[in-house]
Amino acid sequence: MPLRTVPRPLLDPQNEEPIPLNWRRGMLRVWLLASAAWIMAWIIYLVLQGLQSGFNATGDFLAIPVILIGPPIALLLFGLATGWAFRGFKVDDRPPST
Numbered sequence: 001m002p003l004r005t006v007p008r009p010l011l012d013p014q015n016e017e018p019i020p021l022n023w024r025r026g027m028l029r030v031w032l033l034a035s036a037a038w039i040m041a042w043i044i045y046l047v048l049q050g051l052q053s054g055f056n057a058t059g060d061f062l063a064i065p066v067i068l069i070g071p072p073i074a075l076l077l078f079g080l081a082t083g084w085a086f087r088g089f090k091v092d093d094r095p096p097s098t
Helices: 023-052 058-087
Strands: none
Touching: 023 058
16 A cells, blocks of 8 residues: 555445455564564663663573563464464365265
8 A cells, every 4th residue: 555545445335345354464564563662672671771780690691582582482373373273263165075
């Protein structure tokens, strides 16, 4: 969609059918934005903490990758598992084979 335009309606005006949405692409983009915000917030916090008190132990440096990368990966896995669970409710169009 070009910038500075009115968003398209959710219903097609000719036949009143809903316009299909690409949920997979949209949710991936939401996950990317949330992950980037999470990582940026923790980087800012860790930089400020490092400037204020410094890092004293080796464990402080080992916790940084876990704090930065762990929750976004867990959120991605939870999203994939949720999609898998909801796909289980979809009705099969194929007739049962005999």
